[in-house]
Amino acid sequence: MMTDDGFFWFKKHRLSIPGVEGEHLLMHITDTHISAIDEDSTPEEKAECEKQEALWADFKEKFARGKLPFSQGNDEPYGEPQKISTVEAFEKQLALARELKPEVLLLSGDNLDHMHPAGERYLKKKLAEYGGRFLCVPGNHEDPACGELWAPGVRTLELEGFRIAAVDDSRRTVSDADLAALKALCAEGIPMIVLCHVPLSTRMCQEEMRRIMDYFYIDWETAGENGKAFISLCEECDAVRAVLCGHVHGYHEMEYAPGKLQVIGSQGMAGAVHLLTVE
Ligand SMILES: [Fe+2]
DSSP states (O other), rough: OTTTTSEEEEEEEEEOTTTTTTEEEEEEEEOOBOOOOOOOOHHHHHHHHHHHHHHHHHHHHHHHHOOSGGGGGGGOOGGGGOOOOHHHHHHHHHHHHHHHHHHHEEEEEESSSOOOOOHHHHHHHHHHHHHHHHHOOOOSSSSSSSSTTBBOOOOOEETTEEEEEOOOOSSSOOOHHHHHHHHHHHHHOOOEEOOOSOOHHHHHHHHHHTOOOOGEEEETTSHHHHHHHHHHHHHTTTEEHHHEEEEEOOEEEEEEEETTTEEOOOBBGTTTEEEEEEO
């Protein structure tokens, strides 16, 4: 495995779903915060990318080392191997995906640091070259739509015996249309993994989530009506088996409802990879 240079670090889970045959590997990365420049970038776009790269060069280390008020408690791998550009980091992640050959590569938002034409061109090109199946959700740094990469609305990917549902909760709420679509999926009863950007703070995991700044989660008590309804669906619908998300730039795993796993992936731009085997 491509771990020799010390860039990657892994968290692994297994999820048992009755009726699923064999093993299905999912590679989950998040918060890659790509800033990309190409020959068609304008001077303003280049300047913005350079500014954001410099910001993340500093901030990703502060997140990893718990040096920010909202990252206290983080103590994640960070050294020379992580001091690479967001584009270099993303290319390493794709090379790893080519090596591991997951059934699906899941990108749980803040894929691009900000919407910029060269970034969109870059991401489309690289994911097309990757060639494997992938599913993206937008993060709070992104628009709800990005060409063929992601679009508004709940999008599903069907696997043998279960499905993945991509839900845009990047504004710490979910639209009326997306809630209705998720309810319809729940009614079908096919086991489902929800892929979203912002984590859930539920009755069961609120205490743990509240150690993080409230900007980083949707809370069952303080969210708006749709945020609360989204949480209730993920808690109460038997079909929803796990929630995979990001946004926090620190790794967390927890039971968010009885028997249901929430994995908050850490920053992919600093080498974090979550591997989920569904069996
Ligand atoms: Fe982020």
